[in-house]
Amino acid sequence: VSYVRQKEPLGLGHAILCAKPLVGNQPFAVFLGDDIVDAEVPCMKQMIDVYQELGQSVIALQQVPGADISSYGVIDGERMSEKRCWNVKDLVEKPPVDEAPSDMAVIGRYILEPEIFEILETTERGRGGEIQLTDGLKTLLESQKIFAYEFEGKRYDTGSKLGFLQATVEFALKRDDLGNDFRDYLKNLQL
Ligand code: G1P
16 A cells, blocks of 8 residues: 655645655546445445546536535536536536536546546646645646536535534445444434
């Protein structure tokens, strides 16, 4: 295992750029630690299968209704005949709800082509004063296709307190060694 630290909070695009010396000139996977996906086939495995078929960057996608869309990168795109895949035409980071190009949000799993590194080196600070991966991907679209994939599985946003608690409780309830005792505990809880 090798690791790098991002020494300043300059955004997701900058964080990925910090890993350039470790990754080199090959496609690579990105997992955002605060997005947890519970699925029979792991979300990234589903995406690797898509990558192996289509051979270009793949980003995870989920429909997000209503005003929540402005917490995400949002795509404009066309659904392809393989019904979980989208051909991405444009991306925008955290748009106001009335400017969102769709209700399809980018979730924190990506398979990226290494050309993204050069692009991130010159990507200006965007939303929130940070170097945004979404802005880098928008530039990558000028020279390469990007596919978005509606993964199968349940996603938890553990970056929010409620999402963190939901993930903790639901994963605990599913455990063979803990589930029954924890369920009894919750049922009998009197506060
Ligand atoms: C990041 C990305 C955003 C993406 C989201 C998924 O935002 O910038 O495009 O939709 O992760 O969780 P963050 O949640 O880190 O602000």
